[in-house]
Amino acid sequence: MSEKKVISGAEGVAIAVKLCKPKVLPMYPITPSTLVPEKLSEFVFNGEIDSKMIHVESEHSAISALYGAYATGVRSFTATASQGLALMHEILPIVSGSRFPAVMFVANRALSGPLSIWNDHSDSMSERDQGWIQLHCESNQEAFDTIIMAYRIAESKKVLLPVMVCADGFYLTHAYEPIQIEDQEKVDAFLPDYTPEHYLDTTNPKTFGAFAQPNSYMEFKEEEEKAMREAIREIIKVSKEFDKSFGRKYGNGLVEGINLEEAEYAVLGVGSVCGTIREVIKELNEQGKKIGLIKLKSIRPLPVEDLKILCKDLKILGVIDKHASIGFGGALTNDIRSALMGEKVKVEGFVAGLGGRDINKEKIKELINTIMKNKEGYWLK
Amino acid sequence: MKQVLFLGRGGQGAVTSAQILAIATFKDGKYSQAFPNFGVERMGAPVRSYCRIDEKEITLREQVYEANYAIILDPTLVKQLTEKVTELIIVNSNKKPEELGIVTDAKVKCVDITSIALKVIGKPFVNIAAIGAFSALTGEVSINAIDEAIKQQMGHKGTLVEKNILAIKEVYENAKRE
Numbered sequence: 001m002s003e004k005k006v007i008s009g010a011e012g013v014a015i016a017v018k019l020c021k022p023k024v025l026p027m028y029p030i031t032p033s034t035l036v037p038e039k040l041s042e043f044v045f046n047g048e049i050d051s052k053m054i055h056v057e058s059e060h061s062a063i064s065a066l067y068g069a070y071a072t073g074v075r076s077f078t079a080t081a082s083q084g085l086a087l088m089h090e091i092l093p094i095v096s097g098s099r100f101p102a103v104m105f106v107a108n109r110a111l112s113g114p115l116s117i118w119n120d121h122s123d124s125m126s127e128r129d130q131g132w133i134q135l136h137c138e139s140n141q142e143a144f145d146t147i148i149m150a151y152r153i154a155e156s157k158k159v160l161l162p163v164m165v166c167a168d169g170f171y172l173t174h175a176y177e178p179i180q181i182e183d184q185e186k187v188d189a190f191l192p193d194y195t196p197e198h199y200l201d202t203t204n205p206k207t208f209g210a211f212a213q214p215n216s217y218m219e220f221k222e223e224e225e226k227a228m229r230e231a232i233r234e235i236i237k238v239s240k241e242f243d244k245s246f247g248r249k250y251g252n253g254l255v256e257g258i259n260l261e262e263a264e265y266a267v268l269g270v271g272s273v274c275g276t277i278r279e280v281i282k283e284l285n286e287q288g289k290k291i292g293l294i295k296l297k298s299i300r301p302l303p304v305e306d307l308k309i310l311c312k313d314l315k316i317l318g319v320i321d322k323h324a325s326i327g328f329g330g331a332l333t334n335d336i337r338s339a340l341m342g343e344k345v346k347v348e349g350f351v352a353g354l355g356g357r358d359i360n361k362e363k364i365k366e367l368i369n370t371i372m373k374n375k376e377g378y379w380l381k
Numbered sequence: 382m383k384q385v386l387f388l389g390r391g392g393q394g395a396v397t398s399a400q401i402l403a404i405a406t407f408k409d410g411k412y413s414q415a416f417p418n419f420g421v422e423r424m425g426a427p428v429r430s431y432c433r434i435d436e437k438e439i440t441l442r443e444q445v446y447e448a449n450y451a452i453i454l455d456p457t458l459v460k461q462l463t464e465k466v467t468e469l470i471i472v473n474s475n476k477k478p479e480e481l482g483i484v485t486d487a488k489v490k491c492v493d494i495t496s497i498a499l500k501v502i503g504k505p506f507v508n509i510a511a512i513g514a515f516s517a518l519t520g521e522v523s524i525n526a527i528d529e530a531i532k533q534q535m536g537h538k539g540t541l542v543e544k545n546i547l548a549i550k551e552v553y554e555n556a557k558r559e
Contacts, residue, residue: 005533006404006413139440171442176403176415275440360443 002183009140009172010035012179013079013105013165016147018049019187020103023074026054026065030084031117032169033107037079059084063091063104070100071208073199075151077102081169082109085123089130095162096131096224098208099198101154102162103147104132108271108322109169110355118356119169121270125299125323125331131224133163133231134299138274141179142250143167145242148182149253151191152238158230160197168272170356182246190245228301235298254303256295257310259285263292264315265371268336270296273320273359280364291368299332304339311345318371320364320380322353333377348377357381382435383521384445387508388462389454392424394508397534398452399430402512404530405522406434414439427461434521451487452515454494454507459483471514471556473507490518492556501548502541513549517556524553 014036027037043049056062062078069076110116137143150163239253274295281291321330333349353359389395396417403415418429431445451466456474466487478489492514494507516522
């Protein structure tokens with residue numbers, strides 16, 4: 001039944017997954033994603049969901065079993081974080097390369113070492129290049145909604161790429177706030193049953209995980225690149241349809257510009273930090289300072305054309321990078337700078353929030369002061 | 382926006398306190414957000430959790446650096462309260478506020494929640510009963526909403542739910558007399 005209630009972000013994700021009716025749930029719990037498999041196992045036990053939960057022995061097995069489930073032609077799901085995602089690394093490009101439209105939830109957490117259970121984006125950013133669509137969330141409602149949209153996007157015949165739905169560990173997973181829980185009928189109407197394009201079928205045998213010679217490997221990768229570009233259009237389309245069905249949207253599904261009219265300076269953020277940036281720019285706008293926010297939801301595909309349009313009147317854009325590409329600044333900053341190459345806007349990168357360091361209002365104000373003085377970005381500690 | 386800080390020891394349930402308060406204030410028709418101070422749970426170590434309450438949607442995600450209200454579940458933790466509190470500090474203690482040596486501009490109230498919990502619940506479970514004192518002394522949340530919130534969050538825990546509801550009422554009345 002549709003209702004709005006205060007629950008944890010992780011429970012919201014688990015309920016959204018339940019509404020999408022996955023058949024196989026290979027799970028290996030890891031903080032701060034653990035509440036998701038915990039809730040899902042409750043749903044399985046109570047008979048609220050017709051799924052097979054597999055208690056695997058590692059994340060490597062979780063993603064391998066997810067691959068196996070999709071090879072049999074059923075919708076499935078897993079969740080992980082940090083070292084768990086790193087352990088899945090080997091299989092991630094095999095899922096995308098096999099064009100299985102899997103959905104995985106990542107509760108963003110720092111990578112060891114030193115050991116940290118707290119939030120940053122080093123886990124998912126390190127997997128940017130594995131052919132997975134990567135969508136980030138600012139709030140728990142957005143995480144709930146993005147899970148449902150993710151299956152539609154992944155399963156689109158034009159896309160057929162897996163989606164990683166990312167939400168900040170603890171900041172969102174463990175936060176209790178109101179979430180609108182949608183009706184099963186409404187979700188069913190938005191997300192039809194999964195009809196696989198390719199799967200193991202004895203009446204129509206196919207080879208999976210085949211060997212590609214140098215004369216064909218590049219074509220497979222080129223097809224993925226084309227699908228990823230197609231995903232830009234598909235994400236916008238799904239986001240519009242989601243808004244029509246449920247009355248909520250997050251920019252155009254890829255990126256959102258806030259207060260950019262008349263702004264010469266803006267901050268670009270990913271995930272939950274955007275909520276705090278909103279508060280800061282509200283305060284500064286009241287003081288007459290024209291500061292905007294660019295909330296980047298899709299890391300892959302990177303919405304280059306949208307970014308160019310959003311930044312066209314800006315002098316300087318300060319990027320908050322919750323991941324350091326050690327040896328060359330922040331990976332996100334490098335991406336954004338490269339996307340905006342040739343545009344008049346200058347991009348300054350600020351590595352911040354590593355290992356759970358709180359990015360509070362004061363730090364965001366410090367960043368804004370720095371870019372307004374035309375000074376270089378740095379590690380915002 | 383009102384910010385509430387719960388300070389307790391690992392195992393006392395301070396994280397649950399903030400969650401129940403957030404659920405209850407939402408049931409009262411307000412917006413709310415609760416989150417732990419991202420610590421690893423260690424039995425006996427100081428644990429902080431927060432709840433934000435507002436008339437409009439809450440987008441702020443930073444930790445709480447200055448609270449309107451603080452609720453200290455274990456009186457031996459008063460010296461650990463380093464955040465500025467602007468309105469009221471509630472301490473679970475059988476002492477008088479001036480005996481605790483808290484340096485603050487906020488009001489300090491003591492409510493002996495442990496004694497009531499031992500009497501009503503039979504165990505020193507103070508985390509939920511403490512919200513009764515918060516309701517009585519601040520008016521930020523209604524008793525009915527707290528009862529509903531407990532049922533949502535702890536519905537599967539049977540008699541403990543009923544006992545907590547009784548403890549909340551007694552703590553509420555006790556705090557009202559303060």
